[in-house]
Each structure stands twice: as structure tokens, then as C-alpha cells.
Amino acid sequence: MQRVERRHVRYHVRGDVPPVLQVRPGESFLVETDDFLTGSVRSADDLATEEGTLPYSRSTPPRWNPVTGPVFVEGAERGDALVVEFERIVPDARGVCCIVPGIGPLADSRRWPELGDAATIVIEHEPGPSGTTRDGMAHWGSRTWSLNPFIGTIGVAPDHEVESSLVGQGVWGGNWDCRDLKEGSRLFLPVYHEGGLLYVGDMHGSQGDTEWCGVANEVRGEVVLSCGVLKGKRIPYPRLEKPDSIVQLYADRPLEDAVRAATTLLMEWLVEEYGFSPRDAYFLLSVASDFRINVYQMVRAGRLNYTVGAELPRYHLTT
């Protein structure tokens, strides 16, 4: 299997960078990803303080949120859609979460002043039934929960250059921190450049909705992907298919605008691909007991938008 090494990380996503790998449609390939601060926070003693992170924040673009790539997919051309399959996501043996002074909803809390002080926790990743951490457990002191490894940042080279891999998001992809970009899911992205030019990074071992303190269980890892090309297929915004549901993604601020756009685009999807009348789609989303809005990420950082998904179980599609 072809592999892209971790040293091929970048902090912007753009169309004029030579590919680091070329793959055929359907070919599985492995990408090594680096973590949110390029490996500089590895233990509880490594604090993401303002001084400590200056070398990362001061560069242009800032060296936060590295992505690996770009990967050239043969046959992909402007106007096509790229289908990315997440075949295997294996996080390293431990991840970290940080309180970064000045960042996060409670950084300036008077009630709990300690939430403005730099702190790092280490989260141990125990292998699961597969023998790897792809389906294992997270341990932090005496606390335990299931790992849910996913890819925080993924996209193709956009039509126009974006500010950085940290705050860039849009129809081309970006830093979504969407917990459903995981094994078994398929992501549909529009193609702007020959080969698509896919970037992947920012693996999270686990994360709650909103990514509350601004940082998740951040981890290096390896991801195995394959890409398909849908010729001439236009999509208004990236879509996600899970084994039992479909999810329309959207990133915007304020949060209700993201929710409205995702839900309206889901209606478009139902009308155009599943034969719904607009009225039936409108009614169904209002009365179906299992239509869900997922608030994947709601972090206030620069121009970063909030990420939501409008999710409908597949059985509704076949009536």
C-alpha cells in the first residue's frame, strides 16, 4: 500500500502545491497525520502557553493544525465529485487535551479562574477487539470511555487560497471537527483542481459535541483512505453517508444559520436524489422522531465557523 509520511505536513491548502502521492480511483492508501501542535505537546508537562506556542502562532500561516498532502487522484477533474472512504483510522497510543490560555469559552471565567490557566492532560488509548486503537478505549486517570477516532480536517485544494488549515472551512472541506468523519463513512467533496488534491489531518481520538474547551483528544495517527471519482457530479456542499444514515454538513456562524443551511440542503438532497416533493421533505423533517441535528464543533477561534450535520436515517429514503 502506498504511504504518505508525516513529514509532508502543510498549514495551508491550495492548488499550486506538487502532490506527495498519486493514486488510482479505488486504491487504498495510508496517510500519516500529525497532531494539532505538530507534536510539541506530548506530556502533561508540555503546556500550550502563549510563550510556548509563539513559534507556532507567529508563522504565516500559523503552524497549528497540520494537514498531510496533497494526494492526487487520477481522473478527478474540476466539476467532478470526489468520494472519500474512511477505511481505517488508527490513533497513536496516547492523545492530549489542553487548556490554552486565552482560548475557550471559559478562559476568562471569574467563577472558575483556573480554567484560564494552561493545563495538559494525557489520555491513554487502549486497543480494542481489532487489536488496535481504532476501536479501543480512552483512559484518563480513573475515567474511561470509548474512543471514536475521526479526521478533524479534510478537504481538497479549494478554488481560492484560504487563510490557513486551522481556520479555513468551506465547500471544499476544512477544519470541521466532525465526529462522523470516521471508519465506515463516505464523504463527498467537489473537485476544483486536476487530481482533486486531497489534504487530511487533525485526527481526534475522541471528542464531545462542540469540542467544548476548544481542544479535543488530539493525536497523531495513521488513516487508510480510498477515493472514487463521480464524473460531472455537482454537489452544493459536502455530504456524508454513514452506514445507516445520510448527513448534510454545513459550517457557518451564528449556529442557527449553520443549522438552517444544513437542513435546507438536506431537503434539496431528498428532492433531487430521493424523489421527495419539497412539501413531503419539509413535513418529514418536522415530524420524524429520529431526525437529528449534530453540533459537531462550536469553537470560537478567529474566523472559524461552527460545524453542524443534519442527519436522517436511511429507512426514510426508500418509501
Add this chain to the structure above:
Amino acid sequence: MQRVERRHVRYHVRGDVPPVLQVRPGESFLVETDDFLTGSVRSADDLATEEGTLPYSRSTPPRWNPVTGPVFVEGAERGDALVVEFERIVPDARGVCCIVPGIGPLADSRRWPELGDAATIVIEHEPGPSGTTRDGMAHWGSRTWSLNPFIGTIGVAPDHEVESSLVGQGVWGGNWDCRDLKEGSRLFLPVYHEGGLLYVGDMHGSQGDTEWCGVANEVRGEVVLSCGVLKGKRIPYPRLEKPDSIVQLYADRPLEDAVRAATTLLMEWLVEEYGFSPRDAYFLLSVASDFRINVYQMVRAGRLNYTVGAELPRYHLTT
């Protein structure tokens, strides 16, 4: 079992109304609830047009969203908390959903103009394993999904009068349209008046997140409740306990303010009742793979706020 009949509906919730029932703590009682337009929309031919709804909209307060009550709970005094157990929720044999002209996110859509026209659908409710509709299925034409009967509006008489049962929401309760106010859940409300003075109404047979078109599967029904009294227990905002999780509710606009308040109040709950340090609570919500934000209701109607819940599985509480 004591019963409150449907005719005891009101359109405001306030502390100077004589109780229609008096119950002891722990006593089960049955409340008949009426539906969103007081039974005027019962078939696909009944349209919630502007002219048709004038008699309901023009009164003060408007006769939308009736609630039954108030119920006086013995021993409840200002400064206590009322614990409401949802023991049984049985919707009628059919519910309706409407497109109300001028209401809803797509009422003014140029792409889909028909979404501004009045329309009503009838949803048949089939009994489930219990022999009643409390655990049955919804049928709309050839479409089928699970019923999830819940109470859309519930609260105690507030400290100060609120505008109406339709747009009123606050620390005392209100029109939340929260799908987790269902059988097996326990809701904690603050008490402002002697007896608590509980109001209940606005049953929904099923509803998707956001209540997208502005109206759910609206239905008359019967609910069996019981109330406990926690003497001198102060809560900053109503809380909900489900069998396997705890949920901090909040209603506000914009949506991100509701999410931030619910999550911060959940942290307070973890710190004050479950022995978490603020820092541990802050980290946990950021990295726990199963911390969820529920966007229960996001309807733009008058001063109505959007309703969210911050939900954490119980196993996290015991470490």
C-alpha cells in the same frame, strides 16, 4: 386516580389562578391535554390559514398552545424544587402537522413557493407492544416511523406573569418542545408559589430536532404524572434526568448562547452534585465521545427562544 379534564385549558401561566386539582407528593394523577390549536385542525381539510386562525391569534393571550392546570402539589413552597415524573404519555389515535402561511423557515421560499401555502397532513398512530400509542408507530401515507410521545410545554406558575403559553419560556419552564420530556424522565423545576402550580400541555406524538416547519406531530392526549418536592433545593435552571443520562436544558437566542449556557450549567451540576473539579468537568466534556448537544427546538415565532439540552451519560458521573 385523580384526573384533570381537557376543558381546564389556559393560554397563560400565572400564580393567581385557582388550582384545578390538588395532589400529594408521589401521587399519580392524569391530565388530559388539548392540541396546539385547541382541536380546530383535525383533518387534512382543516387548514391553519391566516383567516382560519384569526379567532385564535387575535385573543389576548392568543389561543395557541393550550396548557392544562394548574395542579397544586401539597407541601411545595417557594424555594423548593418540584420533581415531575413522566409516568405515562398516551397520544390520541391521530395527530396533525401543518404548514402555517407566514410561519416556518421556508414560508417565503422562492425556490419552493408551495412551502408558503397552507397544508395539513394527518399522522395515524398505531398502538405498540403496550396496546396503546405510548410506544407505537406513526404512519403518514406509506411512511412509517416510531412515535416518541412527549410533553411540549410544561412549567410551574412563574414569579412574574409571562406573555403567553405559546412564547413563554424561562427558568419556570415553558414551551420547550423537548423530545426528552417523555416517559421515564424526571424534570426538576423551581417553585415560586405555594403548591408549585404545575401546567402541562402541547403533547407531540413525534418531532424531529428543530421542529423544522414550525409545527410537530400535534396531538391531544393523556399524561400520567407524579410530583416530588425537594425542600429548600435551589436549581439555577430546570434539569432533566433520563434513565441513562443527565440533561441540562436551556432556552435562548442565538442558538450558541443556549448551547454555552446549557453546557456551563451542566459543569456547575457536575461540580456541585458529583464532586468534579471545574477543570475535570471542562476537560471531560471536550473529550468524552458521547457528550451530546440536542437542538430540540429552533422555531422563529415571536419571542420564542431556541431550546437545547447538554446531555452526559451517567457512567461518567460515578468515577
